[in-house]
Amino acid sequence: MPSDKSKLIELPSTDELACSDDIPVDNEDQNFLPNILLFLLNSIWANRIDWFFGVDMAIYHTAGVNPRVPVVPDGFLSLGVERKKGGKSRRSYAVWEEDEVVPTLALEIVSYTPGNEYDEKLEIYRKLGVLYYVIYNREYWQRDRHQPLEIYKLVDSNYQLQISEPLWMPEVDLGIGRHQGVIAGIQQEFLSWYDESGNRYLTAEERADNLAQHLRSLGIDPSNLPSN
Secondary structure (H helix, E strand, O other): OOOHHHHHHHOOOOOOOOOOOOOOOOOOHHHHHHHHHHHHHHHHOOOOOOEEEEEOOOEEOOOOOOOOOOEOOOEEEEEOOOOOEOOEOOOOEEHHHOOOOOOOEEEEEOOOOOOOOOOHHHHHHHHHOOOEEEEEOOOOHHHHOOOOEEEEEEEOOEEEEEOOOOEEEOOOOEEEEEEEEEEOOEEEEEEEEEOOOOOEOOOHHHHHHHHHHHHHHOOOOHHHOOOO
16 A cells, blocks of 8 residues: 555646646626625734635645645635745645645635535535535525524534624634725625624725725825825
């Protein structure tokens, strides 16, 4: 029987593997919404280098039949890994190249074409050991007979649907939930991170707007402030 070390050597490197499944998204939310979460993390965890958030990136693992067949969530968060792998951007995420660190959270955004989010992918993430599985289904939840946002937590090797929103995730030190607001100049619903008290982390745009309003309340015109 080959040793664990020899098995590891036989596994392909990320340089040899495809970076995605080449399946085109069928709505802009599948890229836009995970990127909002990523941009927020860049601010919330600006001083941390032990995390990685992937958007539409292949995750290669050995929990399935073939390690060359990835699962590709719309977004995922891994903790305890390098922000930049070896100082470089990742093309894909191979668990065996990340000291066996499995993503802590996976996000799937349901689109016009159902992608087996509630069964096949749920089972993949369960076997992989992803602690939190988030399914966001803003448009088609009635079609699929589910709720617009469902968050599952892995408990005793099985997923249990969580009922609170925003849901506080102590292992991540963040909460996640929905918010209706203006982003990129458009009123819309999006996913956001929350603190333990349920306060939402603001986007850079919202922080700038709040600062401008505060300055105006002091009788200061923000447009007259020096740029340097």
